[in-house]
Amino acid sequence: DGRPGAYCADYVYNFPRRAGLLRAGSTLHIRIDKPQRPDRVQVVAYPGFDRKNLAPIGKGRRLETTLRGVQRDGKTVAWDVFFRVSQPERHYYLDTWVVWERLPGTRISYGDLAWTFHVKTR
Numbered sequence: 001d002g003r004p005g006a007y008c009a010d011y012v013y014n015f016p017r018r019a020g021l022l023r024a025g026s027t028l029h030i031r032i033d034k035p036q037r038p039d040r041v042q043v044v045a046y047p048g049f050d051r052k053n054l055a056p057i058g059k060g061r062r063l064e065t066t067l068r069g070v071q072r073d074g075k076t077v078a079w080d081v082f083f084r085v086s087q088p089e090r091h092y093y094l095d096t097w098v099v100w101e102r103l104p105g106t107r108i109s110y111g112d113l114a115w116t117f118h119v120k121t122r
Contacts, residue, residue, distance in 0.1 A: 011114055013056060015049045015093045019120035024088035030115065031070065032079045032098060036108055040099040041065050043083050045092045049118075056093055063094075085121055092119045 022028075032038065043065055048057030063083045070078040085092050094117040102110040 013049065013054050013095065013116060015116045015118045017051075017118075019091060019118045021120055021122060022085070024090075024121040025084065025086050026121070027082055027084050028119070029083075030081045030096060032081065032113070034078065034100075034109075035076050036100055037069070037076070037079060038067065038098045039101045040097075041067055041081050042097045043081070044095045044097075045085070046095065047091065047093070049093045056095065060095065085119060088121050090121050092117075092121070094119065 043063045044060040045063055046056035046058055046060045049055075050057050063085075066082040068080045068082065069076040070080055081096070081098070096115045096117070097112060098114075099112045100108075100110045
């Protein structure tokens with residue numbers, strides 16, 4: 001169609017069609033089953049999603065996140081990312097991204113993970 005654009009070869013937005021319903025002001029969390037603390041965590045909320053072009057609609061708004069370690073037997077075994085969806089009667093198309101940087105001289109794995117979620121507040 002002649003429009004310039006960007007393309008990421010290893011990531012396609014795939015928000016669920018059906019939204020999980022919850023109250024405005026709810027705190028959500030994502031558990032990351034990896035003992036290493038992420039270097040970056042980002043949750044971006046979009047107001048809509050274009051299924052034909054597989055792209056978010058509107059300007060994304062980065063949500064504030066809190067990261068908390070999950071302990072078992074005195075060891076960190078996972079991380080929980082907490083965030084809030086505060087506006088009532090709104091669809092939230094949530095694009096999450098977590099990054100671990102490479103640590104030279106170690107055997108700790110690195111890379112990134114991404115998930116998409118769809119919730120609607122009442």
